[in-house]
Structures are given as structure tokens and as C-alpha cells.
Amino acid sequence: DAMVIQNPRYQVTQFGKPVTLSCSQTLNHNVMYWYQQKSSQAPKLLFHYYDKDFNNEADTPDNFQSRRPNTSFCFLDIRSPGLGDAAMYLCATSRDLTPRDEQYFGPGTRLTVT
Amino acid sequence: QKEVEQNSGPLSVPEGAIASLNCTYSDRGSQSFFWYRQYSGKSPELIMFIYSNGDKEDGRFTAQLNKASQYVSLLIRDSQPSDSATYLCAVNGRGGYQKVTFGIGTKLQVIP
Numbered sequence: 379d380a381m382v383i384q385n386p387r388y389q390v391t392q393f394g395k396p397v398t399l400s401c402s403q404t405l406n407h408n409v410m411y412w413y414q415q416k417s418s419q420a421p422k423l424l425f426h427y428y429d430k431d432f433n434n435e436a437d438t439p440d441n442f443q444s445r446r447p448n449t450s451f452c453f454l455d456i457r458s459p460g461l462g463d464a465a466m467y468l469c470a471t472s473r474d475l476t477p478r479d480e481q482y483f484g485p486g487t488r489l490t491v492t
Numbered sequence: 493q494k495e496v497e498q499n500s501g502p503l504s505v506p507e508g509a510i511a512s513l514n515c516t517y518s519d520r521g522s523q524s525f526f527w528y529r530q531y532s533g534k535s536p537e538l539i540m541f542i543y544s545n546g547d548k549e550d551g552r553f554t555a556q557l558n559k560a561s562q563y564v565s566l567l568i569r570d571s572q573p574s575d576s577a578t579y580l581c582a583v584n585g586r587g588g589y590q591k592v593t594f595g596i597g598t599k600l601q602v603i604p
Contacts, residue, residue, distance in 0.1 A: 381530075420580065420594040421536065434523070468535050477523040477584040478543060487536040487568060 379404070382484035384469050390490045391459050399454040399487045401469030407482075409475055410452040412444060412456055413468040415486075421468055427452060456489075463492045495519065496583050498595035506603050508566045509570040515581030518562070524584040525557055525570050530597065531577045539568060571602045 382403045391397040401410065409428050413421040423433045426445040440464070443455040456463055466486045472479040505511045512528040513527075524543055528536035542548045542555040542564065554567040556576045564583075568575055585591075 483535040
């Protein structure tokens with residue numbers, strides 16, 4: 379089945395220790411997104427890639443970076459995690475960027491910062 | 493003014509009843525409207541989308557859109573305990589790229 383896969387599902391890191399989260403997709407979608415979702419809050423878009431074009435949201439901290447080495451994979455790097463970065467990180471994909479292109483989410487990675 | 497507003501709930505309904513979830517949005521030029529279901533600790537799952545004024549039905553789910561009132565709703569008929577989840581309303585903007593904006597979600601509890 380075509381799907382969005384995220385690894386790991388749970389990640390524990392230490393304060394200030396760099397961490398990388400992974401997302402892959404078999405949908406062959408052009409767009410990949412990273413969202414941060416904290417408890418009882420709406421998902422917050424961090425950035426997205428349209429093919430190889432990177433688009434950062436204005437309020438995304440510099441501490442968050444992303445890489446998309448090919449169509450299938452996208453990574454979220456948190457350079458120096460703080461306690462406030464503990465959250466669920468959601469990867470999503472869409473076929474294109476028109477308003478009618480629905481987004482499909484992976485299962486998420488729950489990040490804990492100790 | 494929040495761009496997408498939802499009552500966070502919880503909304504409690506008895507099993508078998510109709511659950512009505514509501515969402516308002518601020519951008520009058522919004523074109524596409526999505527409902528996602530999110531179980532506790534899980535990721536959002538797309539369940540409905542609607543683009544035109546009126547009703548759209550899919551099984552037990554009906555999405556309703558009123559662009560003049562900037563209002564979109566989701567009705568769940570014959571509610572089941574397995575429908576207990578948070579329902580996120582998401583809105584996409586006018587032509588060209590506009591990011592999807594999510595509401596905070598309404599927590600639905602279906603009481604057996």
C-alpha cells in the first residue's frame with residue numbers, strides 16, 4: 379500500500395543533543411511537509427518541500443532544518459533541542475500545491491527531550 | 493482573530509446519536525475544506541473534503557459548507573464509541589499556494 383512512513387516512532391534525546399527524524403513516502407507526491415504538534419494544539423507547519431524547493435515558515439526557529447535528498451525521503455534536523463521542542467512531529471505529503479491537494483500524514487514521531 | 497476556529501469540547505453524545513462538529517474560518521477566499529480525525533497519540537487521518545457549498549455525504553459522515561457564512565460542519569450519524577477522537581478542521585486558501593491552516597480540533601466523546 380502507498381503510504382507515509384516515519385522513523386523512529388518514539389525518540390528520546392538529551393537537551394542540546396542533535397536529533398534527526400526521518401520520513402519516507404511511496405505515494406510519489408511532489409510535496410512533503412513537516413509539522414510540529416503539541417498536546418491539545420493544532421499542527422503547526424514548520425516547512426515544506428515542493429520537489430527540491432525548500433519553503434520555510436517565517437516563524438520556524440533556526441534550530442529546525444530539513445533535507446530532502448530525493449523524492450521519497452525527507453529529514454527533520456533539530457540542531458540543539460530544548461525542552462520546549464518536545465512534541466509530536468508529523469510528516470505529510472500532497473500530490474501538488476493546489477488548494478484541492480489534500481495532505482496525507484505519516485504516523486508521527488513523538489520526541490521527548492530530557 | 494483566529495483563522496480557523498473550533499470549539500475544543502469535549503462534545504459528548506450518546507451512542508447512535510448524530511454528532512455535529514462545527515468550524516468557522518476567517519479568509520473569505522478559502523477554497524478547500526478538510527476534516528481530519530485524530531485519535532489520542534496518533535496522527536491526523538483525512539476523512540472528508542469539500543469544495544462547494546452544500547452537503548457532501550460519505551457513509552455515516554456528511555460535510556456541510558456555507559461559504560457566505562464562512563462555516564463548515566461535519567455530521568456523524570449513528571455515532572459509535574470508535575468515533576471518539578479529536579476532529580480537526582483544515583482550510584486551504586485562495587489560488588496559488590496557501591498553506592493549510594488547522595483548527596485546534598473538537599474532542600468528541602461517544603458514550604456507550
